Amino acid sequence: MNDSPLIDISDVTHAYKTEAGPLPVLRDLTIRAAEGTFTAVVGPSGCGKSTLTRLVAGLMIPDEGEVRLHGELVKSPRKTVGMAFQNPVLLEWRTIMDNVLLPLEIVGTKLNRAEQRDRAMELLTLVGLDGFEDKRPSELSGGMRQRASLCRSIVHRPEVLILDEPFGALDNFTREDLWQTMHDLRKAETFTCVLITHDLRESLFLGDQVVVLSGRPATVQYVMDVTLGPDRVLDDLYTPESAENLHILRDQIKIAQGRDVA
Amino acid sequence: MTAIRKAGIPLLAILIFALFWEWLVWFNAWPNYKMASPSDLGPAFWKFRWLFLEYGWDTLWRTVVGLLLAILVGIGIGVIMGFSRTMREALYPLLVGFNAIPKATVVPVIALLFVGQHDFNTVLMAFMISFFPIAVSVSIGLSTLEPEYRDILRALGASRWQIFTKIALPKTLPEFFGALKVSVTLAFIGTNLMEIVEPHGRGLGHLFDSGKISADYPLMFAVLIALAVLGIALYYIVVMLEQTFAGWAERAET
Ligand SMILES: Nc1ncnc2c1ncn2[C@@H]1O[C@H](COP(=O)(O)OP(=O)(O)OP(=O)(O)O)[C@@H](O)[C@H]1O
Ligand SMILES: [Mg+2]
Numbered sequence: 001m002n003d004s005p006l007i008d009i010s011d012v013t014h015a016y017k018t019e020a021g022p023l024p025v026l027r028d029l030t031i032r033a034a035e036g037t038f039t040a041v042v043g044p045s046g047c048g049k050s051t052l053t054r055l056v057a058g059l060m061i062p063d064e065g066e067v068r069l070h071g072e073l074v075k076s077p078r079k080t081v082g083m084a085f086q087n088p089v090l091l092e093w094r095t096i097m098d099n100v101l102l103p104l105e106i107v108g109t110k111l112n113r114a115e116q117r118d119r120a121m122e123l124l125t126l127v128g129l130d131g132f133e134d135k136r137p138s139e140l141s142g143g144m145r146q147r148a149s150l151c152r153s154i155v156h157r158p159e160v161l162i163l164d165e166p167f168g169a170l171d172n173f174t175r176e177d178l179w180q181t182m183h184d185l186r187k188a189e190t191f192t193c194v195l196i197t198h199d200l201r202e203s204l205f206l207g208d209q210v211v212v213l214s215g216r217p218a219t220v221q222y223v224m225d226v227t228l229g230p231d232r233v234l235d236d237l238y239t240p241e242s243a244e245n246l247h248i249l250r251d252q253i254k255i256a257q258g259r260d261v262a
Numbered sequence: 263m264t265a266i267r268k269a270g271i272p273l274l275a276i277l278i279f280a281l282f283w284e285w286l287v288w289f290n291a292w293p294n295y296k297m298a299s300p301s302d303l304g305p306a307f308w309k310f311r312w313l314f315l316e317y318g319w320d321t322l323w324r325t326v327v328g329l330l331l332a333i334l335v336g337i338g339i340g341v342i343m344g345f346s347r348t349m350r351e352a353l354y355p356l357l358v359g360f361n362a363i364p365k366a367t368v369v370p371v372i373a374l375l376f377v378g379q380h381d382f383n384t385v386l387m388a389f390m391i392s393f394f395p396i397a398v399s400v401s402i403g404l405s406t407l408e409p410e411y412r413d414i415l416r417a418l419g420a421s422r423w424q425i426f427t428k429i430a431l432p433k434t435l436p437e438f439f440g441a442l443k444v445s446v447t448l449a450f451i452g453t454n455l456m457e458i459v460e461p462h463g464r465g466l467g468h469l470f471d472s473g474k475i476s477a478d479y480p481l482m483f484a485v486l487i488a489l490a491v492l493g494i495a496l497y498y499i500v501v502m503l504e505q506t507f508a509g510w511a512e513r514a515e516t
Contacts, residue, residue, distance in 0.1 A: 054413075057417045077417050077419045079418055083413065085410050085414075089414055091429065092510055092511070093435075093508075093510040106424060162417075
């Protein structure tokens with residue numbers, strides 16, 4: 001890890017223009033993430049988390065402040081970013097394989113057709129979807145679709161991976177399986193990840209740092225450095241230390257929501 | 263077995279329908295100038311076989327050309343309305359108003375406007391009556407594209423054209439074919455309205471009109487059957503295209 005952060009969001013302020021006037025969503029927000037790290041962002045509903053991801057992806061430009069990736073100012077979308085959402089948005093008219101290959105058709109690649117398929121197959125195998133590459137999305141369960149969506153988001157080896165509540169719609173068991181899958185992907189691939197989530201346990205289990213955003217307009221209210229190592233197991237969430245951390249995070253969310261801490 | 267079933271059941275239904283029709287005419291003792299029976303149709307077809315071929319071809323190509331125009335213009339308008347909110351708000355009332363005008367009232371206007379241009383008039387009518395569903399379905403398909411679908415490509419720096427061809431267009435195909443099935447039938451109505459009204463207009467509609475003038479009921483019914491056959495043929499061609507290009511949508515629902 002070098003000292004200049006890979007993701008550098010500094011003093012970003014942003015408002016949506018609505019019919020009722022400007023709606024301030026982000027205020028003086030600063031987040032830094034070193035290369036290869038995993039940043040989990042939590043915050044009250046509607047506080048501006050998805051807006052933040054759109055700024056990092058270059059889909060929008062902030063009113064004030066700047067977003068830099070690798071020191072370069074983000075002014076438009078770039079090919080070195082991968083995204084996945086709560087809705088897996090797989091294309092029903094394509095097979096799982098062709099869905100995963102989609103980014104390569106857009107960003108261009110030196111790989112030939114067979115190498116592209118090998119690359120996709122490597123990821124599908126990693127997430128446990130080998131044997132399903134020729135199926136249609138509708139033939140897969142929700143968790144499997146989300147796995148396919150994850151493969152698609154990293155098939156082009158992005159530097160930055162943006163995940164906006166990708167596990168939010170899944171049941172608890174499936175979600176915990178996918179956390180494990182996320183760790184497997186992290187070991188096999190190199191990316192710097194920003195994960196938006198509503199689930200505090202998820203933020204602790206996956207994040208190297210957990211950023212708590214305040215209510216809208218969102219700013220960074222609290223940052224927790226997670227001390228769990230790279231080889232995490234679910235039981236790590238049930239240690240006294242984790243319980244204590246979860247407690248702190250829960251209190252921070254209450255503050256962000258404007259509720260009193262008991 | 264399934265092939266026999268697939269062809270056999272509809273054929274059996276047609277046979278039962280024809281028998282019932284024959285029986286109805288016989289039971290009521292309707293004379294030929296009141297109602298034709300299926301057994302009258304054969305002779306009528308045979309007597310006018312060359313006219314049926316010639317006029318059937320006229321009706322068919324006019325309908326198909328009108329439909330192709332409707333597809334082109336309908337997609338064009340649909341794309342414009344689907345991508346631009348301003349254009350959608352501007353064009354929608356115009357389109358709805360235009361579609362609300364009963365097309366039978368437009369027929370004489372066009373017939374007088376381009377006197378003697380039978381082919382042109384008929385194609386125009388087929389086009390005018392059938393482009394609306396296509397335009398609306400394409401515009402709705404495009405404008406209701408979830409933003410996330412756009413974002414997964416936009417985040418990679420995809421061009422608008424790439425987003426259109428890789429996502430918007432294929433995603434809209436099922437709606438487009440649904441509308442096309444409606445438009446096929448409408449285009450036939452347009453063609454025939456014009457052919458019936460125009461003197462010397464040729465086409466099956468014209469044959470129907472001559473049957474009416476000479477009170478030849480078997481001929482009139484034979485024309486109706488011929489129109490039904492053409493309509494079914496075109497409809498199933500569209501269904502086949504739909505299964506080829508948008509068959510995934512059917513699978514997705516089960
Ligand atoms: N395109 C837009 N135009 C106007 N307002 C918007 C737009 N997108 C989002 N907003 C508003 O901005 C605020 C923040 O939205 P955002 O989607 O970033 O929140 P979020 O933290 O991701 O919410 P959630 O937890 O529900 O996913 C919300 O109040 C939302 O209504
Ligand atoms: Mg959100």
